[in-house]
Amino acid sequence: MDLMPYFYRAYGLSISSDFRLPPLPERAATALVDLTIRSGQLPAKPPMVPSKAWRAGLQAQFAQTDQHHLWLDWPPLITFVARHGNELIVDTAQTDDQVLSLFTLSEALGLILFQKGYFLLHGSAVRLSDGGVVFLGEPGAGKSTTVAAFAAKGAGVISDDMVCIRPGPAGDHTLIPAFSQVKIWQNSVDGLALPLDSMTPVREGINKFSWHESFPFDEEPVPLKQLVVLLPPNTPGSITTPVLSSQVPVELLHHFPLPDALLNGLELKKCFEQSVAIARTTPLFRMSRPATFTDLYSFVDRLNATP
Structure with a gap:
């Protein structure tokens, strides 16, 4: 080496x-x-x-x-x-x-x-005009594909796979950008009509690619605006359903990306307090993932157009 x-x-x-x-x-x-x-x-x-x-x-x-x-x-x-x-x-x-x-x-x-001391989530995040939106979900929920769709439409990528939040004492929580990369499977590359010639294969899967350096990325911290839990398409009662702030801390801890054995004693108390602070000022929604790539691009257009 x-x-x-x-x-x-x-x-x-x-x-x-x-x-x-x-x-x-x-x-x-x-x-x-x-x-x-x-x-x-x-x-x-x-x-x-x-x-x-x-x-x-x-x-x-x-x-x-x-x-x-x-x-x-x-x-x-x-x-x-x-x-x-x-x-x-x-x-x-x-x-x-x-x-x-x-x-x-x-x-x-x-x-x-x-x-x-950062608050971490297993998710992906994008930068919109007035802040950052974090997408959470179980493996295969479509977090990276969703971020790739935003990137293809010109939105800035903040992170893929692991989201880093710096809690603020006055509710001014910020997202710390990771690095310029989104990892997506071949079917998402094809479905979103992304430029395969700008990607490199990754070692996690035969048909998985790293897309980097050819979409907007900025290293400056971004105010945290919103959290979205992606669910399978057409999940009953889940289309942009708000989650009560009292339920948000448990939801966030469910998406902790590191070994659960870390969350014990004082570290669990600290992590829970951070999640409560985020819940006070940041709305969280559950949303059915768009069923097709066309629907996904339509969703991106709507969110980009929201003031």
Whole structure:
């Protein structure tokens, strides 16, 4: 593995890495680094528990030795330890940059964001004229496809797969942009008539592609405007149904993207308090996903036209 440092930016963090992290564009070297990603041999693993995180067909194992050392293991491929919110140690024999990036820029990076105190959701988000809209849902709900449709219509992408929220003390919650990438399956590429020649295959699926750098993306934080839970098409009683603010915290915790074992004691209390603060000022709706790609584009047009 080439240990020459590479410099990047994602989730508002200046990052130094021992290895390349495509699709992040490389930056000029800087002495002010928020996160160091380094290769290293880790000690013997502590007892691990299975997590809900899957990547490239592998289930992650999780352990926490203390609040400053969080382990994420994808046996037999790669092991991460997040330390103090500013260092991610990577233990692997893997040398393929695409594979390393796939695992690093996911739940492993999420552990760092968690240690930094951000509120995280498994979802995707877009920037509209007056703020950001977050799309939540179960795997396969169409979150990435929905964001790709907005991007194709000129809306700015904030994040895909993991949403990072900085809670504000006065209800001024903001979305922290991730990086310029949307990962979508071949049928969505075809159905949305997206430019396949601007995409690269990803290692999560034979027919899955990374679309990046050819749609609007801005690194500046965006005010959080709205949350939407996507449900299967034509779900009875779910077309833009508002969720009571008292029910929003439980809904948000359901979409926590990291191992549930993290949510215990003081961390669970903090996460719940953050979700309550978000619920006070941010509306959440349940909505049936548009049934066709034509309907999806019509939905995008309507939301883009909303003042």
